[in-house]
Amino acid sequence: MQMRAKDRDVSRRKLLIGCALGALTPCIADRTGLAEASDLENFLRLSAELTGRTRLPVDSARIYLQSLGLDRGALRSMDPLQDKDSDGLARRIVADWYSGQTVDSGRMICVDYTGALMWDAIGFAGPRGIPRDDGAGWALAPVVK
Amino acid sequence: MDFHVDVVVIGSGVAGALVASRVARKGATVIIMEAGPRVDRAASVRRFQNASAKTPESAYEQAAFTPHPESDKPYAFYAQKGPRPFNSTYLRQVGGTTWHWLGTAVRLVPADFEMKSRFGLAVDWPISYADLEPWYCAAEQQLEVAGDNDDDLGSPRSAPYPFPPIAQSFLDLAWRDALRTSGYKVRPTPQARLSKPSGDRPACHGSASCIPICPIQAKYDATIHVARAESFGARLLTETCANFVECRPDGRVEAVRFVRSDGSSGRVFARVVVVAANGVETPRLLLASGSESFPGGVANRSDQLGRNLMDHPIQLSWALTRQPVWPYRGPGATSGIENFRDLKDRGANSALRFEFGNEGWNWPTGAPESTARELALSGLRGKALDTALRQQTSRHIRVAALTEQLPLASNRVTLDRSQIEKTGLPRPAIYFQLDRYTDRALANAKHLHEDMFAKIGVEAFWHKDDAQGAGHIMGTARMGEDAATSVVDKNLRAHAHRNLFLVGAAVFPTGGTANPTLTIAALALRAADAVLSSLKE
Numbered sequence: 079m080q081m082r083a084k085d086r087d088v089s090r091r092k093l094l095i096g097c098a099l100g101a102l103t104p105c106i107a108d109r110t111g112l113a114e115a116s117d118l119e120n121f122l123r124l125s126a127e128l129t130g131r132t133r134l135p136v137d138s139a140r141i142y143l144q145s146l147g148l149d150r151g152a153l154r155s156m157d158p159l160q161d162k163d164s165d166g167l168a169r170r171i172v173a174d175w176y177s178g179q180t181v182d183s184g185r186m187i188c189v190d191y192t193g194a195l196m197w198d199a200i201g202f203a204g205p206r207g208i209p210r211d212d213g214a215g216w217a218l219a220p221v222v223k
Numbered sequence: 224m225d226f227h228v229d230v231v232v233i234g235s236g237v238a239g240a241l242v243a244s245r246v247a248r249k250g251a252t253v254i255i256m257e258a259g260p261r262v263d264r265a266a267s268v269r270r271f272q273n274a275s276a277k278t279p280e281s282a283y284e285q286a287a288f289t290p291h292p293e294s295d296k297p298y299a300f301y302a303q304k305g306p307r308p309f310n311s312t313y314l315r316q317v318g319g320t321t322w323h324w325l326g327t328a329v330r331l332v333p334a335d336f337e338m339k340s341r342f343g344l345a346v347d348w349p350i351s352y353a354d355l356e357p358w359y360c361a362a363e364q365q366l367e368v369a370g371d372n373d374d375d376l377g378s379p380r381s382a383p384y385p386f387p388p389i390a391q392s393f394l395d396l397a398w399r400d401a402l403r404t405s406g407y408k409v410r411p412t413p414q415a416r417l418s419k420p421s422g423d424r425p426a427c428h429g430s431a432s433c434i435p436i437c438p439i440q441a442k443y444d445a446t447i448h449v450a451r452a453e454s455f456g457a458r459l460l461t462e463t464c465a466n467f468v469e470c471r472p473d474g475r476v477e478a479v480r481f482v483r484s485d486g487s488s489g490r491v492f493a494r495v496v497v498v499a500a501n502g503v504e505t506p507r508l509l510l511a512s513g514s515e516s517f518p519g520g521v522a523n524r525s526d527q528l529g530r531n532l533m534d535h536p537i538q539l540s541w542a543l544t545r546q547p548v549w550p551y552r553g554p555g556a557t558s559g560i561e562n563f564r565d566l567k568d569r570g571a572n573s574a575l576r577f578e579f580g581n582e583g584w585n586w587p588t589g590a591p592e593s594t595a596r597e598l599a600l601s602g603l604r605g606k607a608l609d610t611a612l613r614q615q616t617s618r619h620i621r622v623a624a625l626t627e628q629l630p631l632a633s634n635r636v637t638l639d640r641s642q643i644e645k646t647g648l649p650r651p652a653i654y655f656q657l658d659r660y661t662d663r664a665l666a667n668a669k670h671l672h673e674d675m676f677a678k679i680g681v682e683a684f685w686h687k688d689d690a691q692g693a694g695h696i697m698g699t700a701r702m703g704e705d706a707a708t709s710v711v712d713k714n715l716r717a718h719a720h721r722n723l724f725l726v727g728a729a730v731f732p733t734g735g736t737a738n739p740t741l742t743i744a745a746l747a748l749r750a751a752d753a754v755l756s757s758l759k760e
Binding site for chain 2: 128129130165168169170172173176177178179185186187188191192194195196198199200201202203204205206207208209210211212214215216217218219220222
């Protein structure tokens with residue numbers, strides 16, 4: 079079983095984040111849209127830094143960001159990588175991306191089950207409900223690279 | 224709108240679908256009346272994947288017309304009247320609860336049919352294992368069961384399994400090796416999922432989602448026999464809920480009234496009526512059909528209808544092994560321990576069936592999502608997080624012990640007439656409690672689980688404090704020889720109603736510890752012959 083290698087190439091990461099942000103263009107039509115896009119841009123940048131992943135879907139990011147209930151522009155002044163006060167926020171962001179879930183209005187919701195980062199990390203198993211193995215490979219130890 | 228047919232079958236789960244298919248094949252005109260809708264498999268898989276709580280029901284839409292119980296909301300559907308909530312569920316849709324069954328297809332053992340005469344407990348069945356054995360073979364053929372012919376698991380066989388066994392998981396083999404020299408015999412589980420392609424159905428691809436849904440129908444579900452019945456000319460009425468069974472004073476059932484989701488209503492006049500609506504819905508319909516001649520409901524002169532509700536209350540335990548066992552792969556369960564189902568001391572101690580899950584800690588904790596969150600919230604990131612996540616989840620194991628619950632008259636389904644569903648049916652009210660026999664079984668299972676965990680080698684283990692529902696709803700229309708103490712006879716014909724048959728686990732006098740679907744199927748096939756004979760009367 080092949081595990082997807084993580085992309086550590088910074089310039090490539092920036093390029094992909096840029097592509098993702100391109101999808102935000104329709105939002106940037108007025109001041110409110112601009113502020114929202116800026117928050118989302120900051121959130122995606124921060125998420126990429128925290129998870130080491132660059133292909134982070136914008137739709138999920140929007141939900142994760144919203145669930146944090148932050149004031150507009152709050153992320154601009156935060157540096158969870160350096161700032162101990164923001165460490166809880168950083169942990170929460172990583173937990174959301176890895177589990178594909180977030181807490182919304184006090185209850186857990188599923189945001190992106192099949193795209194949760196945990197599957198790449200686990201490697202030997204994948205999301206349920208997807209045909210995976212027609213050779214009864216579950217009888218064998220997986221080959222984890 | 225009214226219909227006139229030879230046979231109306233109420234319910235399209237495994238029991239109803241098998242009867243309808245068999246009877247229609249012989250040329251009888253058949254209507255299958257199903258309260259719920261047809262199911263879109265692909266949409267259901269997506270619904271499951273998008274669900275926050277991945278419960279057995281999470282793949283299926285909750286219909287306003289015919290709602291179903293949900294395991295994470297035990298008070299939402301049932302009117303719970305007992306000291307503890309009844310938490311086994313079912314589905315109201317074409318194919319019934321076979322959509323989210325595990326697929327385990329084990330037989331009862333001979334002693335399960337003779338609890339009274341062998342152990343002085345409960346009642347005997349009016350038929351023996353030998354009576355049912357040929358029908359078990361027929362059921363295995365119909366459900367295309369994959370099993371290992373080297374071991375009969377305590378249930379003697381007259382024919383081989385139709386399909387070779389499903390491969391045991393790596394995790395099963397770790398259990399087998401760890402328990403090899405102990406009294407626990409780890410055996411491959413007979414399963415109604417294809418070990419090789421059959422017709423247009425593929426072999427199991429290890430989608431790891433048998434509960435709640437197989438995305439490719441490698442696991443048997445009753446839509447297969449619904450389709451077969453339709454191909455033989457049966458007519459399926461969906462979103463059509465039977466809400467009253469009309470009887471003449473002499474007991475003959477004349478018609479079944481129904482209401483549809485669009486508000487229309489009508490009657491089906493049939494020579495034979497088969498109620499196959501599961502252990503809650505069957506008594507619910509018949510209790511709601513009280514009349515001047517049958518004030519306690521149809522088929523309830525004995526006052527046993529709705530009583531003796533049983534499940535297989537489960538002791539669920541889980542642990543973190545020292546070595547990786549690579550769970551979260553393959554079918555939901557591929558091995559179990561069957562040699563505790565037929566012990567000699569059942570008079571004092573319940574039989575037990577142990578099932579090893581391949582889905583890690585998903586059932587008790589919601590892993591791997593919960594594990595990912597926990598590790599991330601602890602502050603791990605990057606490679607450290609990935610490594611910890613892989614190392615933790617690769618060592619997740621769980622075992623479930625199914626216990627035998629004896630029939631208690633007080634455990635019962637009644638009607639809460641203060642709450643009427645859109646179908647016109649009162650909400651089912653449930654009184655459910657566990658007796659000392661089951662409590663002892665659950666405690667015993669905990670000790671045995673700890674013994675097994677010690678043998679396989681674990682860093683830590685946990686137990687659920689409360690018994691878990693198995694989803695095996697049995698006993699509420701028990702069969703027996705005596706019309707004064709039972710609801711149906713050994714052919715599943717209602718005692719006071721010659722043209723009324725009840726099929727499904729509701730007719731089980733006792734429950735043993737075998738997952739009930741194969742026995743439901745065997746009894747349904749046997750009853751289908753009686754239905755055909757009664758058409759000649």
